[in-house]
Amino acid sequence: MMSLLISVLVPYGPGLAEYADVVLNRESDKAGVRPVIFPHWFHRVRYQCRVCHSELGFEMRAGANLVTMQDITDGQFCGACHDGEIAWSTENCDLCHSALPGTAAGIRGGHETLGPGNW
């Protein structure tokens, strides 16, 4: 209930998040864990867009990807790299599941303004 209230109140937070932080929350809140924050900027320093958006099968559009822990432990999506060898494994829950409970899914960070013209 509390998380629902927060999500209604703060649909896009105070707008301070880093540009291109992606919140994944299709399953997390339902499952009682913190939503995932995927820092897109961190990953683009290390991999070109095509690695995740072609090789790993992530759709280009926000909200078009349903990623489950089952997929990840099977080596799909995030699990292609987050396997304990290339990047940290799924045992480190709180490194990915790090958002405030109830944070709505979507791409955050916006632009410079915090007002209604924010895109």
Place this chain on the structure above:
Amino acid sequence: MKIIYTHFLLYGSMLIMLVVASVIIPDNALYADPNAFNRLMKPPSERNPSPAQDGIHDPESAGVSSLQKPRQSFGALPKGKSGNYVDWVKALEGGDIAPRYDRDDPAAEPVIMDLNIVREVKGSMPNVVYPHKQHTEWLDCSNCHPAIFIPQKGANNISMASILLGEQCGVCHGKVAFPVSECRRCHSQVKQTTASMDKKASAQKEVTQ
């Protein structure tokens, strides 16, 4: 009785919402002074916040302090005007970053296509020059074609309205690539209008006189 109960529930939940809001939303420029100059603009000190202060990470989560801070990563990269305040194209071209083209093979090279598409636009706004080069340095053809753009001349009806709604260029620009506030990075080809030609002619006339 039922109505009173409903009211109690409604106002009670509103009170909880207010309490929650005061906890969640920090005292920032949003509410400090409604008449402050540029109250909606982020001052430089608030750009690239660290995860614990960015408003979406849970500072109580044990892992948050271990995450890389954006400023640690961006310090050495060429500066940009908006977004992450990093010029990602320059960073890639200048070798400041070397993102892998292939997950496993660090030596794999991207297939770069050097083809500019000029799109004439309405009014006095400069035409758009779309460079395939800078895009194929990051992306595969299949990332955009055919789902986002039909790979055929004249087949795509692009508008700023749809870009702002997150379609077409807006699938990336405004979300992960530089935002549309940087008009002239796309609208870069100044038009030869009658007015500009007249201006040029009169300037030449002045020189000759």
